[in-house]
Amino acid sequence: MNNNSPLADNSISAAENFATTPAFSPLYQQIKGLILQSLQSGEWKPGESIPSEMELAARYRVSQGTVRKAIDELASDNLLIRRQGKGTFVATHAEHHVQYRFLKLVPDNGNLDSEGPAQREIVDCKRLRATADIARALALRTGDAVLQVRRVLSFAGVPTILEDLWLPGGPFKGLTTERLADYHGPMYALFETEFGVRMVRAEEKIRAVQPDPTQCQLLQIATGTPLLSVERVAYTYNDTPMELRRGFYRTERHHYHNALS
Amino acid sequence: MNNNSPLADNSISAAENFATTPAFSPLYQQIKGLILQSLQSGEWKPGESIPSEMELAARYRVSQGTVRKAIDELASDNLLIRRQGKGTFVATHAEHHVQYRFLKLVPDNGNLDSEGPAQREIVDCKRLRATADIARALALRTGDAVLQVRRVLSFAGVPTILEDLWLPGGPFKGLTTERLADYHGPMYALFETEFGVRMVRAEEKIRAVQPDPTQCQLLQIATGTPLLSVERVAYTYNDTPMELRRGFYRTERHHYHNALS
DNA sequence: CAGTGGTCTAGACCACACT
DNA sequence: GTGTGGTCTAGACCACTGC
Secondary structure (H helix, E strand, O other), rough: OOOOOOOHHHOOOOOHHHHHHHOOOOOHHHHHHHHHHHHHHHOOOOOEEOOOOHHHHHHHHHOHHHHHHHHHHHHOOEEEEEEEEOOEEEEOOOOOOHOOOOOOOOEOOOOOOOOOOOOEEEEEEEEEOHHHHHHHOOOOOOOOOEEEEEEEEEEOOOEEEEEEEEEOOOOOOOHHHHHHHOOOHHHHHHHHHOOOOOOOOOEEEEEOOOOOOOHHHOOOOOOOOEEEEEEEEEEEEEHHHHEEEEEEEEOOEEEEEEEEE | OOOOOOOOOHOOOOHHHHHHHHOOOOOHHHHHHHHHHHHHHOOOOOOOOOOHHHHHHHOOEEEEEHHHHHHHHHHOOOOOOOOOOOEEEEEEOHHHOOOOOOOEEEOOOOOOOOOOOOOEEEEEEEEEOOOOHHHHHOOOOOEEEEEEEEEEEEEEEEEEEEEEEEEOOOOOOOHHHHHHHHOOOOOOHHHHHHHHHOEEEEEEEEEOOOOHHHHHHHHHHOOOOOOEEEEEEEEEEHHHHHEEEEEEEEOOEEEEEEEEO
């Protein structure tokens, strides 16, 4: 038996796998896991192309079709991007056409691009110790070091979003106000290039809230204007939470858009 | 050439199709369209099973793999549901485990089921003529007959959602307050069984708003309590809008949950 | 047991992008 | 032209369901 195979013994041939594996896992799922490992380890970096289907098939000693199915799933999870004739690429937040991948706020007329580039103003950035609820969200312990960032996003000159972010201190060691302020582009793109942290998915909890005085001042709104509260936890690979974000959106001329199916 | 084929001439064989079609459309996409037609025409009804992959392959004169890919896409669009060993079924809103398929409001602790069954109270139901904005949303003309429904949903006895719905008069001829009030279950399930209208996807625009006095009274809230405004347009097959719904959600103990990827 | 969907393979050929 | 992903086929066998 060929123990040099990158796959576990039970997967060297499909037939063996099917016949003998107790907790059955399809070959393509195992391939998917191996590809995921390579993404995680940084073997293939965001924006780069991964090896061709034929190469991967040879590497994993399976048919092209099996690799294809693995890649298909990763592509539908938005971890990879297929481009016919060119190759398969690692998804990134740094490309212009996916600028606002996780931002679902859109103008009532048109789209965010039609309002020109967003102005990003860093209000504050400091290190502190995690409170209980922040620690829980980030899978840390209470008192662990975290980074807190407050910023305001404006569209067409109108302050529209106020956000507080909390990041785990470890992975984001070295992040400063200056570094944030100097960077013009999606924050998640900076996280990728500077800290090797790729946000892969997120969950949001949305509420309607009354603003407090500070929020009113930063967003330049009257005290009676209700705000959309958007609490997001963003995850890297392996469902590891890497960011807690509390956003407050003005919704007089914008709305949060969601497609259901 | 076999003109009795259910497929267009350019699709009788894959080779011909590939070689000669000007606006190239993959075979499996065409099959997908044909299956969609059968769903739309009611040949296969919600909850029923469709023919097996082998049968469909014979019917459309393609390989099982091609049918499979067509069904795969329809299943990922939530139009069909595959069950290994049993068959492929037409999706429906009438099954218990998909009760709240389009409702994204969940309790801060637990899920909607943990709060017991929702109480649905029909406040109002009347026919009227479409205003300009309602007509636009439903692809009707201003002044066309529409049905307006107002209802309140309560969870654990607490009124939580106030909704106004507008439905096109034609497809929903015969819908009355009584019929709605007597039906205990998801409204979209009633639409399926009584009117043959299957909601397939929807889009929502979400805002934070200040409630008006009527809303305060129906939801039993203080005038200062901000509400989540959720405006939904729901579509049947062919992207035909079939419902406009304006919901107002209380978010003191619930939140709108959204997963991003 | 038979019938269904699910996985895997091997091979052919097409569409697209680059050079 | 060469190499990439995309489509299609035919056949084998596995896993799950229900008779």
